[in-house]
Amino acid sequence: MDKYMVQLHNIIKFYGDSVKNQVLFDVTLDILPGTFVSLIGPSGSGKSTLLNILGTLDQSSGGDLIIDGLSMISLSENELADFRNRAMGFIFQFHYLFPDFTAMENVLLPYRISHSGFPDQRILERAKYLLTKVGLENKLDARINNLSGGQQQRVAIARALINQPKLILADEPTGNLDTKSSDQIIQLLREINKEQGSTFIVVTHDRSIAARSDRIIELVDGRINNDFSPQELGQAKTWEGLGSYSCRD
């Protein structure tokens, strides 16, 4: 059971009450711990929908979702909240940071949700370590409003990592950034993945992210259309192929 980090069994998803619009069709998928997965596909193919179901933020209309050996379907809303806090980190296209908080305060938020009282020295050190890791050691006490877009996204990444989650879900983390910033972010994500052994599932239109992942899953019209490893396919072929997999440069 615990062999896989994530298992999806026949996940389906409908939207709409009267007119049912099916967005996901029997998606079945196993992901090994420590894998860096890119989820690609054309706009509207259901990537975000799938990622939100994976993150237990959205409910599937059918099928089974098992994360770290635990069936998510059987958990109550409060249990899911606890699980998300403990085991998952989220990075979105928009950073959703608290604008009036400092970088440190933002990074500490997920920790403070589940720990009453003031953060102790150990966790403060970890927050500093993560901010240093994302290159913001000089911006610990800077207010979010005074940071650039790339810096803000890096704070959001540090925030997603504070509770040492096993699974990190990112929806177009570089979608809002210039090429240089996105390169830094990808490098960072990959490094963290290697260092901490956490599993990454990253929705992306970014060819350079996809090319550097362990596994690429392509979704088309709510179905898995392709599932391959760039390492196995070879660098050149992957790069070439990704062009048609609805990736932009």
Place this chain on the structure above:
Amino acid sequence: MSFDFFLAWRFLKEAKTQTLLTLLAITIGVGVQIFLASLITGLQFSLLDATVGSSSHINITSELAIPTSILNSSQPTDDLISSQVSYIKRDRDLSNWQPIIEELSNYSEISAISPLVNGSSFLQKGTVNRPIQIKGIDPPSADKIYKYRDNIILGTSSISGNDILLGRELSEDLNLTIGDSIQITTPQGSQAIFSINGIFDLGVKGLNTTWVLMDISRAQNLLQKKGDISVIEIQISDVFSSETIAKDLRTKWPELKIETWQSSNKQLLSGLKSQSSSSLVIQFFVQLAVLLGISSVLAISVVQKSKLIGILKAMGLKNYRVGRIFLLQGLLLGLLGSITGCLVGYGLIRTFLYATSISGAEISFVITTTPLSYLSSITVATLASILAAFLPARRASSFNPIEVIRNG
């Protein structure tokens, strides 16, 4: 809990202008409410004190029931008689009154018991004649109720033998002073000469022009009452418990007539009551306006913060805690606003007292505020603010994080 509190505090701190305006509204609301309430309470207290402070709270008298007509029935049964006979009731003297007084002294709620001989008479000075009320009293007991000893403006308060006290207006009217002799004539025709030993001012013109105080046994003698008295006057420590005590006394002595001050002050009481209720209505609407303000400010804040609420939920903050963060904001606003409101209320009272004192207007009442009244204002305002935060809190707790995140 402490994180929720921390967030509630931060949300308020960040929305500085909104928060300050809301606090100002609560401050004004609570301040006005406290000022108004203490003004009305002070006014009513002094009115009440003027009315019942120096008079009897419960009167015990005896009455005689005289049948006025009996039905001309061929065979009147007892039942028929009791249902068909009407009576006229007349006040009668109390004869065996010492045991009653003894019994009454066992009540801890009763603060003064005074036997009194009452009677209308005429006072003559030379050829001038004035109607008076004779009050035959037992000085130590009567003083507890009338407080006449402290209000002697001329002479002494001692009454023994033929020494009497009379009021300021009566003495001025007839040009009487201490040491003067006057004659009192009862309706029954008995007469006696008395000597004025003191002049009192009870602060009420009606009493000062008619009351003549003398020793109880002298009055019994003059009014030919043998050992009887007219009434037992009672004061109690809590004037509003009079009805309860009276009820108790009525079951003990069903044959006696027991009346409370309320029955002779119905108009005053209903006046006070409507004054109280209109003041309550005003206070209620002031508070309501404030609460609607809090509610709408928090509702706006929920919308403004919807993205942050969404991300907090995604990161594992449970729904009920999100709600609690907004309830806590209501609590903080209510608590802080009502504390400053108390200060403002206190300031308004001080200012009012000062303004009336320099304008020369003499206010005839004291404004009293107790720490308890402030505490209850703070409690009520805080609870109400939490209540006002309820709808915004529910809204925030029911947010679906995915809606917020999807819509960027």
